[in-house]
Amino acid sequence: MEEEQREASAAAAEQAANEAETSDAAAEELAQEEQAPGADPRIAELEKQLEEANNRYLRAQADFDNFRRRTLKEKEELAQYASLKLIGQLLPVVDNFGRALQTGGEQGDLQSYSKGIEMIHRQLWQVLEAEGLKQMEPVGQPFDPEVHQAIMQVESDEHEEGIVVEVVQPGYWLKEKVIRPAMVKVSG
Template sequence: MNEQHTEEEHKQETDQATNEEQETVNEVEAEGAEDGRIAELTRLADENQQRYLRAQADFDNFRRRTAKEREELAQYASMKLIGQLLPVIDNFGRAIEAAKTGGDVESFSKGVDMIFRQVEGVLEAEGLKTMETVGQPFNPEFHQAIMQVESDEFEEGIVVEEVQKGYMLKDKVLRPAMVKVSG
């Protein structure tokens, strides 16, 4: 029986050793798989970091470029308008030269009137409009009342007289009209 017992013990020890070896192999394989997973995650993290840095650099470049474009736009915004006013300046120069040579006053007056209409045309093309005020109800958004006067012609709160023209640039008040209002 002793031999049988010893064989059985030996078999159990062998089985236990085999199980321990298998467990060790499984642990090593698990560690290897875990190391591979960690390496993969590290690679992905590095890749995402590089993408982030590139996107940040692209955004910084975009912000600098748009700031520069905005600065240039502000600097040269009036270029078109000034280009349209150059012929007006030329005509004023001709009118001044004509006045110096002692030309006809009536033709000089007509020339200045034509230049004035030319300036108005350029400004209207840019969206400048003159406000119509006389006979309109007083509106503090469009009118600046400088005086209140008695009027038999207009009822109370109506603009009686325009002292200085008001202007709109597209749909915004550029300068309110100075007016006298009936009281």
């Protein structure tokens, strides 16, 4: 009986040892899976894709920051030198005014001096018109408070009420925008 108990104890101990080994092996396998996420190729591929996407995001963010700084600098330069072209076109007009002033006092020929000033005025208008400046011609047109500034209302037999009859100070358009309304007298 003692021998049977020993054999039974030995069998139970062996079975317990086997179960412990199986349990230890399962725990060890689970621990390895938790410790080595790269063991599953899908996880490794997803982690690689995540890292690549993160790197692309960081590069795109840096490119955008550089683009924003560059466009801000270009905008500042454009505002600073916006009138450069116009000034370059006006310099010959200024030169001609200088020449006219020098010769006007020396020669004393009022008619040629007057003709020279008219030519310079025409040259100045050519430059301004090339840039999109137009003078308003409101006489005979209905009064429009968007483009005219009425300074006086006058009686007129030849115009009906609300018509511009005289321009006191000309108004100007720059392309499609009013830069100065015309001061006008309106029939009443």
